[in-house]
Amino acid sequence: MKTIKTIFALSLFILGLSVFLAAAPVPDDPSLEAKAKDIHTRILSVDTHCDTPGNLLDPKWDIGVRHEPGSENGGQIDLPKMKEGCLDALFFGVFTGQGPLTPDAYAESRSKAMAQIDAINAMTVKYADLVGKATTPADAARLKKEGKRAAFIGLENGYPIGEDMSLVEVFARRGVRYITLCHTSDNQICDSGTDRRNPEDKGLSEFGRKVAAECNRLGIMIDVSHMSDRSFADVLKISKVPVIASHSCCRALCDNPRNLTDDMIKALAANGGVLQVCFFSSYLVSPPPNPERDAAFAALDVKYGSWSDMTADQRAAAIAEYRELHRKFPEPPARVKDVVDHIDHVIKLVGIDYVGIGTDFDGGGGVEDCSDVSQMFRVTMELLRRGYSESQISKIWGGNAFRVLQKVIDIAGAPSL
Ligand SMILES: [Zn+2]
DSSP, X not given: OOOHHHHHHHHHHXXXXXXXXXXXXXXXXXXXXXXXXHHHHHSOOEEEEEOXXXXXXXXXXXTTSOOOXXXXXXXXXXXXXXXXXXXXXXXXXXXXXXXXXXXXXXXXXXXXXHHHXXXXXXXXXXXXXXXXXXXXXXXXXXXXXXXXEEEEEEEXXXXXXXXXXXXXXXHHHTTEEEEEOOOSSOXXXXXXXXXXXXXXXXXXXHHHHHXXXXXXXXXXXXXXXXBOHHHHHHHHHHXXXXXEEEEEOBTTTSOOTTSBOHHHHHHHXXXXXXXXXXXXXXXXXXXXXXXXXXXXXXXXXXXXXXXXXXXXXXXXXXXXXXXXXXXXXXXXXXXXXXXXXXXXXXXXXXXXXXXXEOOOBTTTOOBTTBOSGGGTHHHHHXXXXXXXXXXXXXXXXXXXXXXXXXXXXXXXXXXXX
């Protein structure tokens, strides 16, 4: 049975809403800020999820130019702001929304995915002095030494693979280093945690089992974010290597199907994987009860049904109506302290080695006092306030995610891809 919370989460995915358009003032603490920024000169930091490639496709938008925080269509990530925020490496999420499971629709989603990869490659050519393409942790370390940012690629939604297994290798050769097997709806690979059409959770499909094995073979991380609980369990049963949750939080702190339960986090740690805490407000803090809001969203949900069954016109109408409702009933704002509460929770549950950061900037992520990439050192300030050491901060900011990536590559033995 899908809950109202599922519906809210889904509407946010659909809209890619950034709830906070401008940072709220935060108390100055110049010495702590200086200490945090100093630590970032020595550690290698990575954010494992953003949806910035959508902006890269806009010919009027330029990632090499600094966009003022909160500016209209400015985006939450650009290269100057990455430097300001002390972020070294970023997984650019090549995202395709879930559509029908037909050969034509698979082909269309594939061309959309390839266009985004082309745009990422074009960025690394146009701004070769600022950013380089990366597929291994060593690439990120080398680029940092050269004073450049590292651009990794993740495929958010395995939909573009269609039913053609050979395409997993095609994407690997184009530099994809994780595949989020599904998005907000069930697909040909697995069931999603937020599909409203099918209350039954069928987990990984037969084809999905083969895709997971192929990811293992090729040195691609399997991303369990967005999956249903059964899909998650199925992947952990069959994956021979650690997996990543590129942008999810803890269900014990915020009851949302996009988050992992404590048992799932324990299973992920036993697998050697990593949970990358997301900056999505509705995954971080539960909204206070509001029956009027619940009823309004439920009515809209009934009106529009499944996203993947809509025509383009219906989607446009749904977006407009969902936006209006989000304006009318805004979510309670999460803050950096909420992000770090989720990090703390994972650490208390399973230890320091299984948690990191995946913001979902430009895809709906952003908290009140860290609303774009230029403010990411504020997470480090909060970690310092809570007594974390530099070596612990280094693991949280990138050591853990890169350990998983390296292990996946090593076991595959396919570093040349
Ligand atoms: Zn996502």
